[in-house]
Amino acid sequence: MTLPAGELAVYERDTVRIAVEGDLDRDTRAQLLILEARREVLWRSGEAPVREGHAAVPVEGVSPAVERGSQLLLTAVLFDDGGNRVYASDDSAAATLAKAAVRPVRVYAGRRLLAAGGATPIDLTGAPERAMAFFPVQADGTVGVLDLSGDGEVRGYVPAAARPERVAYRGGALAVLGAGGGEVTWLRPDGDQWRTVRRVELPALELELDTLTSAAVRPTARRLALGCADASCTALYALLPSGVQVLDGTVPDPARAGVLRAISETDSAQRAHPGGAWLVLPEYGEAVRGDTSVAATVFRPAAGGRDLIQRRDGASMCLATALGDVLVAAGSDGVAYAAADGSRPVCGPGTGIVRIDDAATPVARLSSLAIHNMLAEDRIGRIADLQLSDDGASLLVLGEESVAVLDTLLGVRGTLPVPGARSVAWLRGSGQHRFAVADGDGVSVYDALRLTRIARIPLGPTAGPMVYLARASGTDVIAAVIPGGFVVAPVPGP
Known part of the structure; x- marks a missing residue:
């Protein structure tokens, strides 16, 4: 034997x-x-x-x-x-x-669960009110449904998009980014099933900044976040970075050239923005050192020419061209955050993380106060992840060896040393401010107000994102990606 x-x-x-x-x-x-x-x-x-x-x-x-x-x-x-x-x-x-x-x-x-074909999922998003999580299955164009109401079960697969790569859930809607970043599919529950309510193809756009720069905005599939266009969250939009290929002229940082793109869930909101999406072009502000004000014009290529779909006078040159490979988080009332994935700031001093207001509109604004708060901050170095709490009141930032909790204007409430941290997740679906941090041996749960550890769960080494959900039964649950699938475990009290 x-x-x-x-x-x-x-x-x-x-x-x-x-x-x-x-x-x-x-x-x-x-x-x-x-x-x-x-x-x-x-x-x-x-x-x-x-x-x-x-x-x-x-x-x-x-x-x-x-x-x-x-x-x-x-x-x-x-x-x-x-x-x-x-x-x-x-x-x-x-x-x-x-x-x-x-x-x-x-x-x-x-409990260990295998994903389809034993492939390691590249993304995971949670639906707390449904005690579910969703993950993309690239091989067959579906989204897997992970039932977390009990011990954890893969309940089935929903047809979604060609080569789905990113998923995000908010307010009853599931958004799926697929086709190499070329399309966003919106799904809503219909009884026990999930039904596609809208599919938006994302064509390459042309961006002109004054007469100095002409660039092609091309889809990418690195990040996806869902936000609310208003305080009541009646209108949802997806936010994703897109790459920029400079055709003529220069940009401040060619290595990370890109711009944020926004896509509304509803047709009515979309009609004001032909071409399936609009670009998030924050206005110029003196708080960004070395930035310049430009007139930004966006076109969609068409037969025999091109169609004008957006224009913004007085846009920030840097923020119109330096958001191609960033971490994004979106909240309610059009508030969004973007951070450079690494140690370099987005647009110079004070822009390691930027707050963008009215991101769900063509007149996005940059928060100067948030930049000033970042200028005075030296406790946040290399940024690996960015997560916004359910109520939008706190931002969780994963660094190289620490986790920081920030307020909405990027003031640091506190930092916590967490050597070897791999991913973070807020507790979703609960009024309690708690978050989880995964490392090489398991997951620790912390009180976000006191920054004290309240539970340790030896789940073993994780390999990607995780979700931390409150359940109707009164117990919390964590699901984390591991090689070949997931591990699901209840969180011990209190």
């Missing part, structure tokens, strides 16, 4: 496959044992029959005595009704536990 090679990582309701050789009685069963270093048994699995040279042994009901995340030992034993017992071995049959072959093992909290 041979155990899997290497160190094992197992979750509740996993199955461990054991290879078995030789002639065995039909009543032969296999059982897993988890041992501490002195080979004292901490937990025994249920029994699994041996069939066709292997046994698939389920991991269920693991004892609390097995410390989650700690390195322990795993072995297996075969036995039959006649009292014969054989332990796992790497060479010959082992008759005693002391001589059994073992493998290092870590038992993690939560």
